[in-house]
Amino acid sequence: MSTALEAGAVAQAIVAAHGLRFGAIASAPVSAPNFSSDDPVYRGAKRACSALGFIEIDAECLALAWRAQTQRLSSFDAALWPDAPEDFGMRAFPPTARGDAFPPCPERLGLYAVLPDAQWVGRMARAGVPTVQLRFKSEDAAAVEREVQAAVDAVQGTGALLFINDHWQVAIAAGAYGIHLGQEDLDALSPESLARLRASGLRLGVSTHGYAEMVRADRVSPSYIAMGAVYPTTLKKMATAPQGVARLGAYARLLRGYPQVGIGGIDTMRLPEVLATGVGSVAVVRALVAAEDPELTAAQWMAAMQAAAASL
Numbered sequence: 101m102s103t104a105l106e107a108g109a110v111a112q113a114i115v116a117a118h119g120l121r122f123g124a125i126a127s128a129p130v131s132a133p134n135f136s137s138d139d140p141v142y143r144g145a146k147r148a149c150s151a152l153g154f155i156e157i158d159a160e161c162l163a164l165a166w167r168a169q170t171q172r173l174s175s176f177d178a179a180l181w182p183d184a185p186e187d188f189g190m191r192a193f194p195p196t197a198r199g200d201a202f203p204p205c206p207e208r209l210g211l212y213a214v215l216p217d218a219q220w221v222g223r224m225a226r227a228g229v230p231t232v233q234l235r236f237k238s239e240d241a242a243a244v245e246r247e248v249q250a251a252v253d254a255v256q257g258t259g260a261l262l263f264i265n266d267h268w269q270v271a272i273a274a275g276a277y278g279i280h281l282g283q284e285d286l287d288a289l290s291p292e293s294l295a296r297l298r299a300s301g302l303r304l305g306v307s308t309h310g311y312a313e314m315v316r317a318d319r320v321s322p323s324y325i326a327m328g329a330v331y332p333t334t335l336k337k338m339a340t341a342p343q344g345v346a347r348l349g350a351y352a353r354l355l356r357g358y359p360q361v362g363i364g365g366i367d368t369m370r371l372p373e374v375l376a377t378g379v380g381s382v383a384v385v386r387a388l389v390a391a392e393d394p395e396l397t398a399a400q401w402m403a404a405m406q407a408a409a410a411s412l
Contacts, residue, residue, distance in 0.1 A: 236265070
């Protein structure tokens, strides 16, 4: 069988095995625009992953993993979707055993409320929300310092774990529990800044939107990894389409060993299928802030999460 035909057979087999789960966007695999190898499994897998709707960088990441998996097992198995960290070039798991790992946080962070200011942080912490994030947007450095310190003060005595979005230097000075960074913010850190952040003892959470970003995030061994957007959301323009629970489940299997947070368009009706993927936390942005009774809504969310987790 020629390399081209073999690659075509690989692509057809992968789409046939996983098309219903991930949703093929074409009736037959389409040619991916860029190949970095002549290996037929790699080329076929990249065509298949493109047909399954994965963006270029994720299709490339998956295709390389398919090739590595095939080499490791000495055979190609279309049914075996890659989920071994070593096939993605990731270091040994669990990440907490690595010498450069950020400090651990609870495996299940529970309801994770992303909030606009310190007043909301304190309010939801007092309502019993276990994990809160201050996402305060301002170009005023003094205002940022005041808000971060106020948020740190607001969670005292509540048991809530407070993560600060973006403002990592201020978070260190204020004594926050942790910091949350988006992919671009993480990439922008110099080695010296990353070393300072790691030495501070703060926990680090990182946002990801697909395989390539998860692999990049894993290189710094963060405390948790957030994955999304799971469902459609109007909060911000996303570079990737909604991931869906099929992809979320595949991500969760690859990242087992990390605390995981699902985010994006999740409501209480969707909680059971989200938690069934193995994700131990669900982040909400507007569900609490926009509620008529935020405390009652938080209690309902936490009860729904407990019920969903108990049914697994």
